[in-house]
Amino acid sequence: MKKVELVQISKSYNHHTNVLENINVSIEPGEFFVLVGPSGCGKSTLLRMIAGLEDISQGKLFIGGHHANLLRPSQRGISFVFQNYALYPHLTVAENIVFGLQAQKVPKNERNKRCIEVADMLGLIPFLKRKPRELSGGQRQRVALARSIVSQAPICLMDEPLSNLDAKLRSHMRSEIKQIQRRLGLTMIYVTHDQVEAMTMGDRIMVLNEGKIQQIGDPLQIYNHPANAFVAQFIGSPPMNLIPATFNKQKQTIQIEYHHEILVPLHDVRNISNEDIIVGIRPEDIHLARNEPIHFQIEVVNVEVLGTETIISFKIKDQQWSMKWNGQWRIAIGDRIPISLDYQVLSIFDSKTGTALKNAKADTHYKINEVNL
Amino acid sequence: MKVVVDEEHKGQIPATINKLSFLSRTLNNRTALLYLLPSIVLFSVFVFYPMFKTVYLSFFLTDLQGRPAEFVGLENFQYLIQSESFHKSIKATLLFVLYTVPISIVTALFLAIIANEKLKGIGVFRTLFSSTMGMSVAASSVIWLFLFHPSIGAINRLLSIFNIQAIEWLVDPSWALISISITTIWMNTGFTFLILLGGLQNIDENLYESASIDGASFWYKMRRITIPMLSPTLFFIITITLINAFQTFGQVDILTKGGPAESTNLIVYSIYREAFINYQFGTASAQAIVLFFFILIVTILQFKFGEKRVFYQ
Numbered sequence: 001m002k003k004v005e006l007v008q009i010s011k012s013y014n015h016h017t018n019v020l021e022n023i024n025v026s027i028e029p030g031e032f033f034v035l036v037g038p039s040g041c042g043k044s045t046l047l048r049m050i051a052g053l054e055d056i057s058q059g060k061l062f063i064g065g066h067h068a069n070l071l072r073p074s075q076r077g078i079s080f081v082f083q084n085y086a087l088y089p090h091l092t093v094a095e096n097i098v099f100g101l102q103a104q105k106v107p108k109n110e111r112n113k114r115c116i117e118v119a120d121m122l123g124l125i126p127f128l129k130r131k132p133r134e135l136s137g138g139q140r141q142r143v144a145l146a147r148s149i150v151s152q153a154p155i156c157l158m159d160e161p162l163s164n165l166d167a168k169l170r171s172h173m174r175s176e177i178k179q180i181q182r183r184l185g186l187t188m189i190y191v192t193h194d195q196v197e198a199m200t201m202g203d204r205i206m207v208l209n210e211g212k213i214q215q216i217g218d219p220l221q222i223y224n225h226p227a228n229a230f231v232a233q234f235i236g237s238p239p240m241n242l243i244p245a246t247f248n249k250q251k252q253t254i255q256i257e258y259h260h261e262i263l264v265p266l267h268d269v270r271n272i273s274n275e276d277i278i279v280g281i282r283p284e285d286i287h288l289a290r291n292e293p294i295h296f297q298i299e300v301v302n303v304e305v306l307g308t309e310t311i312i313s314f315k316i317k318d319q320q321w322s323m324k325w326n327g328q329w330r331i332a333i334g335d336r337i338p339i340s341l342d343y344q345v346l347s348i349f350d351s352k353t354g355t356a357l358k359n360a361k362a363d364t365h366y367k368i369n370e371v372n373l
Numbered sequence: 374m375k376v377v378v379d380e381e382h383k384g385q386i387p388a389t390i391n392k393l394s395f396l397s398r399t400l401n402n403r404t405a406l407l408y409l410l411p412s413i414v415l416f417s418v419f420v421f422y423p424m425f426k427t428v429y430l431s432f433f434l435t436d437l438q439g440r441p442a443e444f445v446g447l448e449n450f451q452y453l454i455q456s457e458s459f460h461k462s463i464k465a466t467l468l469f470v471l472y473t474v475p476i477s478i479v480t481a482l483f484l485a486i487i488a489n490e491k492l493k494g495i496g497v498f499r500t501l502f503s504s505t506m507g508m509s510v511a512a513s514s515v516i517w518l519f520l521f522h523p524s525i526g527a528i529n530r531l532l533s534i535f536n537i538q539a540i541e542w543l544v545d546p547s548w549a550l551i552s553i554s555i556t557t558i559w560m561n562t563g564f565t566f567l568i569l570l571g572g573l574q575n576i577d578e579n580l581y582e583s584a585s586i587d588g589a590s591f592w593y594k595m596r597r598i599t600i601p602m603l604s605p606t607l608f609f610i611i612t613i614t615l616i617n618a619f620q621t622f623g624q625v626d627i628l629t630k631g632g633p634a635e636s637t638n639l640i641v642y643s644i645y646r647e648a649f650i651n652y653q654f655g656t657a658s659a660q661a662i663v664l665f666f667f668i669l670i671v672t673i674l675q676f677k678f679g680e681k682r683v684f685y686q
C-alpha cells in the first residue's frame with residue numbers, strides 16, 4: 001500500500017495552454033480512486049503523468065512519500081492497464097503474463113508459480129497457451145488485469161479498462177476488479193468517462209473538466225452535494241435537469257419562465273445573492289402534482305418503461321427534461337401532466353460561475369439507509 | 374440459382390438441373406478467367422515467353438543475331454562448369470550478396486529505429502534517410518564514381534587527413550567488390566529504411582509503454598517486441614534485397630565494367646557480357662538458367678526456414 005500525492009500539478013503540451021491545471025489531490029493507501037470526466041478533459045494525461053509515461057510540466061508528485069517526478073516508470077511501483085489492453089499479440093497468454101517478470105529476471109520457478117496463481121484467480125488457466133487474438137474481449141481484459149496483478153506493484157493505474165466490453169460483461173468486471181483491489185489492498189487509480197462506473201466502484205471520485213478539478217469526494221457526497229452545475233449534470237443518469245431562472249429578492253421567490261414561482265424560505269434568502277441563477281432538479285425529485293401547487297403543465301415527448309421505473313421526458317423552454325418515477329406508468333406521448341417542484345429538492349447554482357449556492361436536501365427525499373442487525 | 378422441385382414434375386427436372394448447373398458451375402471460373410486475362414497476356418508476353426525462349430536457347434549454339442544455329446544439348450552447361458571465369462563470377466556474386474544484404478538491412482533498421490522517435494524536426498531526417506530511394510542507379514553510381522576517385526575523390530581525401538594511404542577503390546582487385554558493395558548498400562538504404570519505418574510505426578506504442586513500466590531494457594524491448602512484431606516486414610525486405618542483390622547490374626556497368634581482373638563480374642553482368650559483347654547467347658542463357666535456380670533455391674530456403682519465425686497478425 002502506498003500513498004500517491006499530487007501537488008499543484010500542471011501539464012502543457014505546447015507551452016501555451018495547460019491541458020491540466022493546478023491539480024492537488026492526495027490518494028490514500030488502499031483507496032479506490034476514480035478519475036472521471038468527459039472526453040478530452042485530461043484524465044489519461046494525468047494518469048500517464050503518475051505512471052511516468054508523460055513528463056510533468058509543473059508541480060510535484062509524491063509516491064509513498066518520495067518525490068517521484070523524475071523516477072522512471074519502472075521505479076514507481078505501479079502497474080498499468082491500457083484501454084486497448086496492450087497485449088503482445090505474438091506471445092501466448094502465459095508469456096504475456098510473465099513478460100514483466102522475465103524482464104526483471106525473476107527466476108523461472110517463481111515466475112511460473114505467480115503466473116499460475118494469478119491465472120487461477122482470474123479463471124485464465126484454460127487459455128494459457130492461446131494467443132491474444134484467440135480470446136474474447138472479456139478474456140483479453142482479464143489477461144491485461146492478470147499482467148498488472150502479477151507484478152505485485154502496490155499501485156495500480158487503469159485507463160478506461162472496461163470501455164471495450166459490452167454492458168453485461170462490464171458490470172460483471174466492475175465488481176470483479178473492485179473485489180480484487182480489496183483483496184490485494186491495491187491503491188487503485190481508475191480512469192473512466194462513465195459516471196456509473198465512477199459511482200459504483202470508487203471509494204472517492206475526482207470529477208475533472210477541461211483540465212480542472214471540479215470536485216473530489218465520495219460518491220454520495222458528489223451525487224447529493226455537487227459543487228457546481230457541471231458536476232450536477234455529469235453525475236447521475238438521467239442527468240440533473242437544469243434551467244435558468246431569476247431570484248426575486250422582494251417577493252422571496254424563484255421565478256421560472258414567466259408565471260411559475262417557488263417560494264424561498266426566509267433562512268435561505270440570505271444565501272442567494274444573485275438575481276440570475278440556474279435551478280437544478282434530479283429526475284427522481286419531480287413528482288406528479290396531486291394536492292400540491294401545480295408548477296408546470298408539461299407535455300410528454302418520450303416515455304421509457306424500464307420495469308421498476310419509468311423515465312418520462314418533456315420539454316421546458318426548449319430544453320429536454322426528464323423525470324424518473326418508481327414503478328410502471330401507462331403514459332402516452334403527448335399526454336399533459338401536472339408536476340410540482342418542491343423547494344427542498346431544488347439545487348441552485350450561480351449562473352455565471354456555476355458554483356452551487358444551495359444543494360437539494362438529501363435527507364428529506366432520499367434518506368441514506370443503514371442496515372442494523 | 375434456386376430450383377424448386379415440386380412433386381408432380383419431379384421426373385422431368387433433373388435434365389434441366391444438369392444443364393443449368395453446368396453453366397453455373399463454370400460461371401465462376403469463366404468470370405475469374407476474364408479478370409485474370411490481362412495479367413495472363415502480359416505475363417505471357419513479357420515473362421513466360423522469354424523464359425521458355427531462354428531455356429530453349431541454352432541448349433544451342435547461336436549465330437551473331439542470337440538465332441539458334443546448332444543443338445548442343447547440355448554442352449553449354451558443361452562449359453560453364455569448367456569455366457574459370459564463371460566460377461569467379463559465382464564467387465563474386467555470393468560474396469557480394471553476403472556483403473550487401475545483412476549490412477543493408479541492419480543499417481536501414483538502425484536508421485528506422487532512430488527515425489521512429491517522436492521528436493521535433495524528425496521529418497527532415499526521415500526524408501534524408503529515404504532520399505536514396507528517389508535516385509536512379511545511374512545518378513547514384515556517378516556520385517560514387519566521384520567519391521571513389523583515387524586523387525580528387527572525397528573518400529581518399531578524408532583518409533589522407535588521417536594519414537592513411539590512398540586506396541585505389543575501383544581499380545584495386547581486392548577493393549573493387551567492396552566499393553561496389555558500399556555503393557549498393559547506400560542505394561538500398563532508402564527503400565529498405567522506408568519499408569522498415571512503416572513497419573515500426575505499425576507497432577502499437579502502448580506495447581513499449583507497458584514494457585517500460587515492467588522495467589524492460591532497450592535491448593529486451595528490441596528482442597521481445599520490435600523484432601517479432603516487425604518480422605513480416607523484415608522477411609519481406611530480406612527477400613527483396615536478396616533477389617535484388619543477385620540481379621545487380623547498373624552500378625557494375627557504370628563503376629567497373631566487371632573489372633578489374635573480373636573481380637566485380639557479378640553474374641548478371643557476366644550474362645550481359647556473354648550475350649551482347651561476346652555474342653554467345655547460348656552460354657548466356659545457360660548462365661541465366663543457373664541464376665534462376667540460385668534465386669529459386671535461396672528463396673525456397675528462406676521461406677522454409679525463415680517464415681517459421683515470422684509472426685503474422
Ligand SMILES: Nc1ncnc2c1ncn2[C@@H]1O[C@H](COP(=O)(O)OP(=O)(O)OP(=O)(O)O)[C@@H](O)[C@H]1O
Binds near residue numbers: 013019040042044193
Ligand atoms: N501527445 C499530445 N500532444 C498534444 N496534445 C495532447 C496530447 N495528448 C493529449 N493531448 C490533449 O490533451 C487533452 C487531454 O487529453 P487526454 O487524452 O488526457 O483526454 P482524456 O480525458 O483521456 O479523454 P478520453 O476520455 O477521450 O480518453 C486533449 O485536449 C488532447 O487533445
Ligand SMILES: [Mg+2]
Binds near residue numbers: 043044045159
Ligand atoms: Mg483517455
